[in-house]
Structure formats: C-alpha cells, structure tokens
Amino acid sequence: MLGLTRIGLEPARAEDRDHAPAVVVGSGYGAAVAALRLGRAGVRTVVLEMGRLWDSAGPDGKVFPSTSAPDHRSMWFRTRTEAPLAQFLWLDVVNRNITPYPGVLDRVHHGDMSVYVGRGVGGGSLVNGGMAPTPRRSYFTEVFPGVDADEMYGTYFPRARRMLGVNDIDPAWFESTEWYRFARVSRKHAARTGLKTVFVPNVYDFAYMQREAAGTAPRSALAGEVIYGNNHGKKSLDKTYLAEAVGTGNVTIETLRRVTAVRREPDGTYVLTVRTIDLAGRVTGTRELGCRQLFLGAGSLGTTEILLRARETGALPGLSPEVGLGWGPNGNVMTARANHLWDTVGAHQATMPALGIDDWDNAANPVFAEIAPLPMGLEHWISMYLAITKNPERGRFSYDPATDSARLHWTRDQNTPSVNAARCLFDRVNRSNFTVYRHDLFGGNRAFADDFTYHPLGGCVLGRATDLHGRVKGCTNLYVTDGSLVPGSLGVNPFVTITALAERNMDRILAEDPR
Ligand code: FAE
Numbered sequence: 001m002l003g004l005t006r007i008g009l010e011p012a013r014a015e016d017r018d019h020a021p022a023v024v025v026g027s028g029y030g031a032a033v034a035a036l037r038l039g040r041a042g043v044r045t046v047v048l049e050m051g052r053l054w055d056s057a058g059p060d061g062k063v064f065p066s067t068s069a070p071d072h073r074s075m076w077f078r079t080r081t082e083a084p085l086a087q088f089l090w091l092d093v094v095n096r097n098i099t100p101y102p103g104v105l106d107r108v109h110h111g112d113m114s115v116y117v118g119r120g121v122g123g124g125s126l127v128n129g130g131m132a133p134t135p136r137r138s139y140f141t142e143v144f145p146g147v148d149a150d151e152m153y154g155t156y157f158p159r160a161r162r163m164l165g166v167n168d169i170d171p172a173w174f175e176s177t178e179w180y181r182f183a184r185v186s187r188k189h190a191a192r193t194g195l196k197t198v199f200v201p202n203v204y205d206f207a208y209m210q211r212e213a214a215g216t217a218p219r220s221a222l223a224g225e226v227i228y229g230n231n232h233g234k235k236s237l238d239k240t241y242l243a244e245a246v247g248t249g250n251v252t253i254e255t256l257r258r259v260t261a262v263r264r265e266p267d268g269t270y271v272l273t274v275r276t277i278d279l280a281g282r283v284t285g286t287r288e289l290g291c292r293q294l295f296l297g298a299g300s301l302g303t304t305e306i307l308l309r310a311r312e313t314g315a316l317p318g319l320s321p322e323v324g325l326g327w328g329p330n331g332n333v334m335t336a337r338a339n340h341l342w343d344t345v346g347a348h349q350a351t352m353p354a355l356g357i358d359d360w361d362n363a364a365n366p367v368f369a370e371i372a373p374l375p376m377g378l379e380h381w382i383s384m385y386l387a388i389t390k391n392p393e394r395g396r397f398s399y400d401p402a403t404d405s406a407r408l409h410w411t412r413d414q415n416t417p418s419v420n421a422a423r424c425l426f427d428r429v430n431r432s433n434f435t436v437y438r439h440d441l442f443g444g445n446r447a448f449a450d451d452f453t454y455h456p457l458g459g460c461v462l463g464r465a466t467d468l469h470g471r472v473k474g475c476t477n478l479y480v481t482d483g484s485l486v487p488g489s490l491g492v493n494p495f496v497t498i499t500a501l502a503e504r505n506m507d508r509i510l511a512e513d514p515r
Contacts, residue, residue: 023291028123030482031297032241033502039248050258051119064229074228076106110408125236133492160500165235181346193432226351263315304459305406312399318474324397326461328488329453331389349373389421415450460484470505
C-alpha cells in the first residue's frame with residue numbers, strides 16, 4: 001500500500017505556490033477520484049483540504065479516539081461532542097466536554113436539519129460506517145434519467161467497488177459470531193413480519209474483523225470505533241484512492257487549507273482564496289492559488305457554498321440559477337425498538353453494519369433500513385435502525401452576506417414523508433413481535449430521529465447546475481465531482497455511487513476537455 005509521504009503543508013516547489021494546472025477542493029470520494037485520474041493523466045494537481053491528515057498517533061498511541069471516550073480529536077472545533085445518539089434512558093451520558101481542535105467529525109447546523117460530515121484527508125471515509133451498497137438499477141435510472149445505466153452498472157460501479165476495496169461478510173461467520181447477534185435478532189423480527197433482509201457490503205475488511213474476534217489483531221470495529229475514525233480495518237480513502245493519487249508523483253495534498261472564494265481572470269484562470277488555519281483554529285495566512293481546471297469535491301455543503309457565494313457576490317456571475325437547489329437528506333431517519341428480555345442483542349456488537357431490511361420494492365412505502373449496532377458494552381435489548389426512505393421533498397440553499405455562508409432551507413415538516421415511511425415499516429415489525437419503540441435515545445421523547453442526516457445530497461445537481469458529466473454550466477473548466485451532483489435521494493448509502501459517478505465523469509472530461 002502506498003503511503004501519503006508526499007503530503008506536506010506547502011507545495012513541493014516554489015513555482016507551485018501560485019499556480020497549478022489543476023486544483024481539487026476537498027479530499028472525500030469525488031475529490032479523491034478526480035485527484036487520482038488527473039495524477040494518472042500526468043496533470044500536476046494540488047488538493048486543498050480544510051481538515052488535517054490523520055496519520056500520527058496521539059498521547060494514547062492511537063490516531064483516533066474511541067466512540068466511548070471521545071477527546072479533542074473527535075469533533076471539528078467544539079467544546080462538547082455532539083453524537084447522533086445523545087442520550088440513554090433520557091440521561092445525557094454520551095457526550096463529553098472537549099478542547100476545540102480540527103477533529104474528524106463535524107455536525108453542521110442548519111435550523112431544523114443538522115448534517116454530519118467528515119473532516120480531514122479522506123473526508124467522509126474517515127468517519128462513516130463503511131456500508132457500500134450499489135443502488136438498485138430501477139431507482140438509479142429514476143434518479144439519473146440522463147445517465148447511461150449500462151455503462152454505470154457494466155463499468156463504473158464495478159470499478160468503484162474494486163478501487164474502494166468493497167467486500168462481503170462471510171455468511172458462516174456472521175451466523176456464528178456473538179458480534180452480530182444484534183443483527184440476527186433484528187433479522188428474526190423482520191422475518192416474522194414477512195420482510196426480507198440482505199447483506200450489506202462494506203469497505204471495512206471483514207477478514208480483519210474476524211482476526212479481531214479471534215484476538216490475533218488489534219481491535220477497531222470490535223472496540224466500538226466508528227464515527228470518530230477507525231484505527232484499523234477500514235479502507236478509508238487515504239489508504240486507497242488518495243494514496244495512489246500521491247503515488248503518481250503529480251498530486252500534492254495540502255491540509256488545514258480552506259477555500260473561501262473563487263473568481264476568474266480574463267484569461268480563464270480560476271483564482272482561489274485559500275485560508276490556512278493552525279490546530280487552534282487561528283487563521284495563519286491567506287493566499288491565492290490560480291489554476292486552469294478546478295474540480296470541486298468539498299461535499300454537498302462545501303461545494304454548494306463555494307459556488308453559491310461566487311454567484312451571489314458576482315465573482316462568477318454566469319453560474320446557473322440551479323446552483324443551491326435540489327438538496328435532500330436521502331430520506332434518513334433513525335429509530336429504535338425495545339426487545340423482550342429473552343431477545344438479547346449482546347453486549348458485544350461490531351460497529352460496522354452488515355445487514356439491512358430491504359422493503360424498497362414496496363411501492364406504497366419503499367424503505368431500506370440498515371440494522372445499526374449500539375455497542376455500549378452491556379446488554380440493552382435495543383434494536384436500532386437507520387432507515388433510508390423515498391422522500392420527494394427538496395431543500396435549497398441561499399447565500400447570507402452577513403455571515404458570508406450558505407444557509408440550508410429545510411423545515412422539520414419536510415421530514416414527515418420519511419418519518420411516516422419508517423413508522424409504517426416499524427409499526428408492522430412491532431405488531432408482529434409485540435414490541436414497542438424506545439423513546440429515550442434521541443431527545444424530546446421521540447421514537448424517530450429526523451433532525452440530522454449522514455447523507456447530504458444535492459445542491460449542484462447533475463444535468464441541472466452542471467451538464468451530464470459534472471461540467472458547471474456557464475463556466476468552462478470548472479467541475480463538480482461529489483455528492484452535490486446527486487438530487488437528494490438515492491435509496492441506499494451514497495459513497496459507492498458518488499465514486500462511480502466521479503469515475504464516469506472524469507473519464508469523459510479527461511478524454512474530451514482540452515488541458
Ligand atoms: P465528503 O466525503 O464529504 O468530503 C468533502 C471534503 O471536503 C471534506 O474532507 C471536507 O473537510 C472538505 N471541505 C469542505 N469544504 C471545504 C473547503 N471550503 N475548502 C477545503 N476543503 C473543504 O464529500 N455513506 C455510505 O455510503 N455508507 C456509510 O456507511 C456511511 N456512513 C456514514 C456515517 C457518518 C457518521 C457520516 C458522517 C457519513 C456517512 N456516509 C455513509 C456518507 C458518506 O460518507 C458521504 O456521502 C460521502 O463522504 C460524501 O462524499 P463527497 O465526495 O460528497
């Protein structure tokens with residue numbers, strides 16, 4: 001595996017300082033694909049990432065803190081952690097006071113909707129649950145009518161899965177291990193309801209997990225690690241795409257660099273304003289970086305904000321009115337059920353989900369609900385789920401000049417279709433099993449958590465704000481390459497699709513667009 005040894009805080013050569021042929025903003029899935037494909041094509045490329053590189057151990061000898069004992073490394077400049085599941089038995093026992101630091105997980109608040117995102121070299125791949133499903137073809141075609149599905153399912157989804165290191169759990173081990181008892185109990189309850197379950201592939205190495213269980217490898221997924229990073233086992237982008245990109249010798253990654261503005265010179269050069277911060281969050285410098293080709297991979301929130309600001313401040317006046325539209329949370333809702341005393345879920349739970357209830361073919365109420373772990377190290381009789389629903393509501397962003405930021409407009413009532421769909425499914429499960437919802441986990445006595453999402457999608461939708469290959473309308477040589485291309489809903493977890501789409505778009509861009 002290639003290391004990230006060439007990553008530095010400054011570009012390697014002096015003449016790189018103010019100009020690079022190509023710049024990639026962000027280092028999540030779409031950005032990582034762009035960086036690798038540009039590097040392989042021989043294009044000197046600078047990647048700008050606002051988070052840090054997660055490659056060195058803290059005083060505890062680990063790179064990332066555990067989920068049960070979060071410290072400054074866990075969250076992006078916070079004084080207290082903001083975990084998705086903040087309570088247990090209505091008690092505030094989960095979150096901790098921490099020192100502000102460029103930690104790996106951010107929760108961005110936009111009124112009624114909060115958005116979880118990863119920060120650091122690798123973006124969301126550092127913090128996510130690694131679930132790597134491919135959307136069902138019929139729904140993909142509905143979401144992306146202008147994209148050639150044969151090409152996606154024949155070439156780009158397989159390539160994305162291979163490059164990301166997607167693998168499947170060994171079914172025999174799944175059936176026998178105590179670490180997935182929680183999933184087998186939920187499967188039994190689903191079966192009693194007449195619902196089918198499917199295995200969900202992952203980028204966490206399941207063979208490594210088996211070694212963890214056998215006591216022959218250091219534990220990560222079996223030590224409660226997930227949303228604040230995994231110290232072992234997970235093939236995050238810094239170990240796959242980004243390592244290969246740097247290995248081409250053409251790609252440099254600069255960390256703790258936030259792109260705050262973009263404008264265009266009369267000769268077509270894009271000029272980025274880049275702010276450097278230190279580990280205390282102080283701005284230590286601002287500089288400009290010019291490039292001929294600019295690839296935005298700052299995620300749905302980041303990319304949309306950069307483009308919206310550029311349009312609304314007049315820096316890039318030719319941008320489409322579609323920039324800022326078509327946002328959705330992928331219909332995310334979490335819920336939890338209380339099991340009977342004899343249905344123990346186990347004190348030992350792997351943090352990587354491996355099974356989902358697949359009721360997407362239910363035309364009246366399509367839901368794909370992953371069986372999520374709740375690894376508390378004690379028996380709690382809770383079955384938890386992340387439901388992905390088909391919610392037709394869409395949000396939009398506006399630019400707020402007072403704060404120079406993008407504001408997401410999404411109201412709580414826009415979640416009603418998602419909550420209703422999840423309720424419809426889990427009411428059935430509860431009826432069939434004589435069980436009830438848990439109301440103590442999400443705050444406010446709620447059985448459904450609909451105030452946050454892990455899957456921000458849209459804002460610069462493919463075929464609307466961009467052409468059908470991510471070229472931004474109204475600005476040549478400007479591209480969007482991340483989750484903002486997906487119009488708000490996908491039916492499954494999104495990173496395989498974001499990766500595959502980016503691969504498809506980069507193939508076309510590198511073949512057709514002059515460099
Ligand atoms: P993303 O990965 O968000 O990367 C954007 C990068 O840009 C980040 O590193 C930012 O720090 C950086 N950035 C933003 N603004 C700027 C700026 N102005 N200047 C410089 N850098 C900037 O983009 N998805 C799945 O498919 N399966 C899962 O199991 C799953 N679980 C998840 C669990 C959690 C806790 C979270 C937060 C997300 C999860 N997701 C999961 C979602 C997935 O990680 C997400 O869809 C992708 O990471 C989005 O990829 P993008 O390329 O859009």
